[in-house]
Amino acid sequence: MKRIPLNLWLGGLISFLLVGSAILSRFWTPEDPIKMNILNRLKGPGDAGLLGADQIGRDVFSMIMAGGWTSLGIAVTATIVGGSIGTLIGVTAAAKSGAFEKVSGWVNSVLFAFPPILSAILLGALLGPGGLTSIIAIGVFMIPVFTRISRGAAMQIWSRDYIKAAKMSGKGQALITVEHILPNISAQLLVQFAIQTGLGILAEAGLSFLGMGIAPPTPSWGRMLADAQTYIGTAPHLVLAPGIAIALAVLGLNLLGDGLRDLSDPRRKQAS
Amino acid sequence: MTPALKHMRRAAGYLAILLVTSFLIFVLIEAAPGDPAEIMLGTSAQLDTVAALRAELGLDRPMLVRYASWIGGVFTGDLGASYTYGTPVGELIADRLAVTVPLTLFATFLAICISLPLGVWAGARPGAVTDGLATIFAQFGIAVPNFWIGLLLILFLSLGLGWFPAGGFPGWGEGLGKAVSALILPAIALAIPQAAVLTRVTRAAVIEVAHEDFVRTARAKGLGRNRALWLHTVPNALLPVVTMLGLQIPFLISGAVLVENVFTLPGIGTLAYQALSQRDLIVVQNVVLMFAIIVIVVNLIVDGLYAILDPRLRTHK
Numbered sequence: 001m002k003r004i005p006l007n008l009w010l011g012g013l014i015s016f017l018l019v020g021s022a023i024l025s026r027f028w029t030p031e032d033p034i035k036m037n038i039l040n041r042l043k044g045p046g047d048a049g050l051l052g053a054d055q056i057g058r059d060v061f062s063m064i065m066a067g068g069w070t071s072l073g074i075a076v077t078a079t080i081v082g083g084s085i086g087t088l089i090g091v092t093a094a095a096k097s098g099a100f101e102k103v104s105g106w107v108n109s110v111l112f113a114f115p116p117i118l119s120a121i122l123l124g125a126l127l128g129p130g131g132l133t134s135i136i137a138i139g140v141f142m143i144p145v146f147t148r149i150s151r152g153a154a155m156q157i158w159s160r161d162y163i164k165a166a167k168m169s170g171k172g173q174a175l176i177t178v179e180h181i182l183p184n185i186s187a188q189l190l191v192q193f194a195i196q197t198g199l200g201i202l203a204e205a206g207l208s209f210l211g212m213g214i215a216p217p218t219p220s221w222g223r224m225l226a227d228a229q230t231y232i233g234t235a236p237h238l239v240l241a242p243g244i245a246i247a248l249a250v251l252g253l254n255l256l257g258d259g260l261r262d263l264s265d266p267r268r269k270q271a272s
Numbered sequence: 273m274t275p276a277l278k279h280m281r282r283a284a285g286y287l288a289i290l291l292v293t294s295f296l297i298f299v300l301i302e303a304a305p306g307d308p309a310e311i312m313l314g315t316s317a318q319l320d321t322v323a324a325l326r327a328e329l330g331l332d333r334p335m336l337v338r339y340a341s342w343i344g345g346v347f348t349g350d351l352g353a354s355y356t357y358g359t360p361v362g363e364l365i366a367d368r369l370a371v372t373v374p375l376t377l378f379a380t381f382l383a384i385c386i387s388l389p390l391g392v393w394a395g396a397r398p399g400a401v402t403d404g405l406a407t408i409f410a411q412f413g414i415a416v417p418n419f420w421i422g423l424l425l426i427l428f429l430s431l432g433l434g435w436f437p438a439g440g441f442p443g444w445g446e447g448l449g450k451a452v453s454a455l456i457l458p459a460i461a462l463a464i465p466q467a468a469v470l471t472r473v474t475r476a477a478v479i480e481v482a483h484e485d486f487v488r489t490a491r492a493k494g495l496g497r498n499r500a501l502w503l504h505t506v507p508n509a510l511l512p513v514v515t516m517l518g519l520q521i522p523f524l525i526s527g528a529v530l531v532e533n534v535f536t537l538p539g540i541g542t543l544a545y546q547a548l549s550q551r552d553l554i555v556v557q558n559v560v561l562m563f564a565i566i567v568i569v570v571n572l573i574v575d576g577l578y579a580i581l582d583p584r585l586r587t588h589k
Binding site: 202 | 411417427563567
């Protein structure tokens with residue numbers, strides 16, 4: 001029995017709590033996260049709920065739970081969409097090489113010049129702010145990352161003897177990719193998925209902080225921080241909770257990714 | 273192929289990438305709802321006035337002609353006039369760059385000052401307490417959003433202790449001291465995530481290079497542990513660090529947009545963001561292109577730096 005590395009253990013626990021509370025928020029939160037209660041306005045932790053109340057008396061703890069669903073939902077969707085497109089380009093580039101590889105390299109260089117906030121500013125002009133804009137902006141940014149990872153990993157598999165044997169038995173590139181390449185690179189993709197979802201949460205928080213994310217009143221951690229800035233002098237507690245939530249979520253997913261990597265490839269652990 | 277020719281080919285490739293990128297930006301902005309002439313004149317404007325303004329702005333020309341004249345303008349410095357301010361976009365951008373460029377350079381400098389010693393320190397003795405501390409810093413630094421660091425700095429150092437202004441920028445004309453002190457907190461907020469990433473990379477690179485034969489030879493020749501570390505290991509570990517600096521540029525730019533917003537700095541990020549909310553699309557278009565140019569040019573420079581930092585790449589390829 002292999003010992004579970006500390007980072008996997010801790011990362012798994014934090015990620016589990018993150019996903020768990022996000023899902024739970026769909027069914028139950030201590031208070032309704034969008035219900036105003038003006039009597040509780042800007043009350044501190046303990047005086048109104050576990051983490052206090054915001055400028056219109058909404059329960060901060062409930063908003064953090066519901067905001068987790070928003071963050072996770074957008075980040076996971078963006079990573080799945082961008083990651084699938086990127087992986088498809090990556091494994092195709094590894095199988096075909098030649099012109100396709102060159103063109104996909106170019107496409108990546110173009111996409112790489114668009115970090116999420118920049119794409120969101122561009123897309124915001126076209127679609128307006130909102131959840132869809134966030135998902136596309138973050139997803140576009142995931143494409144080159146997954147293309148690079150999956151292409152590199154797939155090329156390594158393509159050079160193995162059993163792939164040569166599969167080729168000689170008459171299997172085509174597509175079949176080999178589905179039967180041999182994808183299963184063999186899935187561990188690396190899973191590691192990247194965890195880490196990129198963390199980055200997606202950071203990006204979503206940034207977008208909603210700027211007011212380019214999901215529309216109110218749906219709670220989101222980034223907008224909670226934007227609102228908190230207005231009341232930073234009178235209600236400093238509002239600044240703490242959403243920031244800690246974002247940092248913990250990203251930390252948990254990063255640790256989970258690192259831990260999975262250490263588990264699947266112990267040699268890398270020594271090297272890095 | 274001679275190295276010079278290789279570099280020229282690479283530069284030509286980057287130029288092609290830039291052209292494709294600019295076209296993409298142009299098409300996206302074209303497709304965006306809202307006619308610039310109508311926005312400038314307001315909803316109550318007469319149809320023929322709008323048409324006249326459209327003609328004056330050259331908006332009635334075919335799309336490809338307008339694209340070509342935009343790109344031509346990029347080379348001659350004539351980027352058109354802002355729909356809301358009426359000032360030339362080039363001037364507007366130059367004004368704002370006077371805040372953003374010092375901010376990002378300052379942050380990068382801070383990030384290197386933190387991460388290089390920390391990464392070397394951690395990588396020199398993997399598994400030691402110092403390594404553990406550096407790793408914890410790196411993990412947290414990567415996870416914490418820079419705009420939240422900015423808010424915390426305002427909360428504790430500006431409002432709490434009153435050491436720094438909580439935001440705003442007096443302008444370079446008000447004296448260097450005032451301008452720099454307005455940039456210190458934003459630069460720290462921008463630097464910490466960068467420093468975390470660079471610490472990780474530096475640490476990994478130092479550990480890897482420390483196992484190389486030439487380091488062992490240097491030690492066998494009687495060189496002390498620290499001298500071998502700083503004279504042989506560190507210089508050879510810089511390559512991945514420089515690569516990462518280049519890869520971080522898009523994040524630095526995104527970070528600047530956010531941090532400028534927190535500290536209400538009149539930088540390029542704030543300009544882009546305001547332009548978007550005012551639907552001043554010509555400004556959005558040019559700012560986004562400028563960001564893309566910066567990312568691509570920095571990548572070109574990083575490619576060139578490889579050859580300087582790693583002589584092996586010069587002779588063999």
